[in-house]
Structure formats: C-alpha cells, structure tokens
Amino acid sequence: MKNVYIGVDVGGMTIKCGIVDKEGNILYKESIKTINPKQSYMPFLISIKELLVKTIAKAKELKCTPKGIGFGIPGVVNNKTGSIDYVCNINLFHVPLADYLKDLKIPVHLSNDANVACLAEQLFGVAKGYSSVVLLTLGTGIGGGVIIDNKLFEGNEGKGAELGHVTMVVDGEQCGCGRKGCFEAYASASALNKYTKLSMEKNKNSLMWKIAKNDIANANGYTSFEAAKKGDVAAIDVVNKYIKYLGEGILNYCNIFRPEAIVLGGGVSNQGDYLKGLLEDYCGRQFYGYRETPKVEILIAKLKNDAGIIGAAALCFND
C-alpha cells in the first residue's frame, strides 16, 4: 500500500478532488458542482462527504492508503478548529467541516486557496527550489500565499496572508472587504477589466474594439494586453496603469517579506512572459523596493488548475 493524500479544491462553481502522491502526481481526479447553500450548509457538507467516500474507495482500488485530506477554501478558515468561517461567494458561514468528516477517520486540514496554490508551486511548480516565496493570485480578487523557510505561513488561526486586502490608496476605491483602497481594488483581474472598459469608452478608435469584436461586453484584461502588444496607444496606457499598481504591490511584498521569488497566478498571469517583462522593468527601476537588497525573481505560476488539488493534498504531507 502506497501512502497518498487527498486534495480538495473548493471553488465557487466546482469542487475538485484528487488523489495525490508525495511527488505531487495526481493519480485520480473527480469533481462535482458546488452546492451554494441557501439556508443550511448541510447539503454542501453532504456532497463533499459523498465525493470523499468515492475518492477513498478509488484510493483503495489503486492500492493506496489516504493519510490525510486537505482543503483549499476560497475564503476565511480557522485552521485550529477545521471550520470554514466565511466564504462570501458561496454563502458559507461557520461550517464545521473537519468535525463533520470525523467519521472518515482521516486527518483533515484546511487552508485558504491562495495558500495551497503557493504551497503547490513551491513544492512542485515554478518556485521549486526557492525556500521563501510570495504568491499572488490575480483573479476576481487578489489572494496571497507565503512560504517562509520552506514552510507555509498562515497567521493566527490561518487568517494571515490576506495580501489583497492591504491599503494602497488611503480613501481610494471601495473594496469588497469593506475597506477602501485595497491592493485588490487596483490590481486584480477585475480592476484590469474595469480600466480596459473605461478606456474603450473614451477611445472609440482603439484596436481594443476590434479585439472585443465591437462589443464592450466581450472586453477584459486580455483585450487591453493584446492591443498593447500591437502598439495601440490607449491600450498601452491601460496596461501601464495596471502594471504600476501591481508593481507597487510587488515592491511592497519585496520590502515586507524579502522573498527569493514572487509567483503570479490567476487569470492575469496568462499574459506570461510579457507581463513578467513589464514587471521586471518596473520593479528593477525601483531596486525591487530598496537599495542593497538581493534581487527577487518574478515568476509565472505553472500548475494552473491542478495547483489547488496538489497544494491542498500537500497540507497533509506531515500526517
């Protein structure tokens, strides 16, 4: 019997579950639709237990012993009690997940989704070999994950590393978290989409319109990045504005954590080497935050959709 670890990636639309070995290989994968609880969280919990029972049976078929079950949660967890405390876009509040799964008799670990993505990239992805890493997921919001001395840093109750919710402009844009001027409100994919659409409305001759097939509803971050690459002036302005805010955030995390590498994940990271080049240029001009400091590598996440499963499973590697 080979030891394996079950990783569960809880998303707003889908819950993905996989059997992972200690080398980071996914031996089996399965997914279900996320049940968004209206009143009780029980249907959500029941669906997860069913998924796990099935996955555990599959592990036995594969002659494997599941040593732990790890969860990546898109919100606030309590890693001491194993509960999901708050996920706004799945309507989950104080869900006693680990407690409910007790009778499976396998240790359960929970962490934030960006934390597990960071762990996956550091163990098996683009940041392999780096001992201190900061990961930023640039999606609807901005998630953060931090590895210090080869160990996931989570803060008290696992509620640290909320790297998107740091004021970058006091009294600035309203953020979903309730505060104003958060990094997330200026440098998430949503912010980039907003900059793109605002510019299109002002610049009717921009190439961005052609790329979006003349419908602003089709426009997003891809639109401005593609037009900028082709030299469109309005799009270059959009991209420069975005790079400035993202760059300032990266410089902040260089100064705070002085990691060896900063990894970018999420939708915007699909801009790959082009994005990386612009950021290296912006951050390099500012000495990566501070003079006389070692360089911080900017890397593009590579495990993509598997990062959640692998990283969640990796939470259990010490079980």
Added chain:
Amino acid sequence: MKNVYIGVDVGGMTIKCGIVDKEGNILYKESIKTINPKQSYMPFLISIKELLVKTIAKAKELKCTPKGIGFGIPGVVNNKTGSIDYVCNINLFHVPLADYLKDLKIPVHLSNDANVACLAEQLFGVAKGYSSVVLLTLGTGIGGGVIIDNKLFEGNEGKGAELGHVTMVVDGEQCGCGRKGCFEAYASASALNKYTKLSMEKNKNSLMWKIAKNDIANANGYTSFEAAKKGDVAAIDVVNKYIKYLGEGILNYCNIFRPEAIVLGGGVSNQGDYLKGLLEDYCGRQFYGYRETPKVEILIAKLKNDAGIIGAAALCFND
C-alpha cells in the same frame, strides 16, 4: 562562569553596549559617541572593537563568559555575511563588521534595529507570552520587526520586515527611500510633526501655540497630542489624521501577518494609553482588517532605551 551575551545598539549619535544574561537582565552598560565616517569606515570599526574589548574584560571581571555579540543596526544588513550594507544617516556602506571582529573569537550576529527591539519586547517586554508579534517603531522613520512562531523573521539576507517602506498612497508623499507614498511618510513621528506645524500655521488661535510656547520651532507630535487631549479642535484634527494613517497601516499588518499582537515603539508611543485607545477604536470599527478574525492586541513597547541592547544580545541566545 555564567554565560552572557553582549548586545550592541548602534544609533546615529551613540553606540550603546551591554552585557545581558539569558533572563534579559543588563549586568553592565557602556556607551560611546558614534563616529560618522567621512572617508573610511575604519575609525568606526576601531571604536566598536575598543568598546567590545573593554566590555569583554568587564564580563570576565563579573565571572561571565560572553557567548555571542549581537548588533542592532539602523539600516540594511546582510545577516549571512555579517556586513552592514547601508546606513544612510551614519554614512556606512558595505562595512565588513563580523569579519573585522573575527579575532575576538566570539560569534557575531547582525540585525536591523527594529528587529532586535521586537525580539526584546517579545522575550522580556510587553509582548512576552505572545508567539506572533509585529512591532512598529514610530520615530524619524518607521521601522518594523516581526516574530512568527516565537522566531524572528528577517527575510532573505535579513532584509525583510521593512514595514515602513510600503506604499500606502500610490504617487503620494516623497519618501526618503526613493519611492513615493510610503507608510513612513504618513505615520512616522516626522509626519506627525509636519501635520502639527501645518495646522499651527493655519490655526493661530489653537492651544498648540501655547503648548509650544508661541514658537513653532518647539512644536512636535507631543504638542498636538497634548492639545487634543484638552479638546483643541485643530489639534484633534491633526491627531485624527495621524491615527487614520497609522491605523490603516496597522490594519494592513493585521491582514498580512494576523499576529496576536502589534507593539508600538519609538517617540510617538510615549502617548501610551491615549494612543492605544484611539487606535483600538479605529481598528475595531474595521474589524481589525477583516471579518471573522481573532482580535489583534495593540500594545505599547515598554523596554524603551534598553530594547536595543537586550534584543541585540538575544540574537545570540542560540550560540
């Protein structure tokens, strides 16, 4: 023979040196004027070695064995090579401190001054018993120290935790570090002094004038805090503005590190419980950064001028 540790607190005006035991008691203290090197750093190094030779002799007199020498440096160090890389206000660049002290045959450790202050407060001061702590020194600038899981966090080469150099207002006030809009430019004692003087110029009837003996050159943060406590409207505005920026910075570090406690040191922290009360109110109204998170204690540093010596010595406790 009792094991002791030598702590050296390098300041812009004075270098203080002490013999410290593992319980944090200072058994002997000595200080010299800081030699600000014009051309060569050798006079600076020679003066430190003399001070140490004297201190080591004193330790022997006291029947103690010095097991390590620790330094708190007001600038950028390299804790791998033991060099002082950059201290702008003592004109030090690439000073091979540990190397120069090799013949004393005692291990040498270097760290940033705010880091060692944080270590001192967590081991023997106001944050004793807390395992995760962020310290902010509110002086000419803002220094930062971080303890995670009872361990000092320093970042790559000891160049992390530059918590004052984090953009809080993109394109904002020019900061000494070269970037714009840093936390330090808005919430240091210097920033408070500036707010106070600007307000006095505008409000000729403010009580602040009386407290400053009708000379604006006497005005500083103490002036506005004292006048605010007595109900002066202009001074209350100054204090509220300051609390807002400092509060936003504290909330940011709650979200990033989610520590058990945030300790405030430096000149502004002399406002003690009054300052603490205002900040608890400001941060409490914003759920200490994020909903469903454990409360973060705001504490006032208590070791004051001894924190540097004790913390620097504590860098060597594992020698």
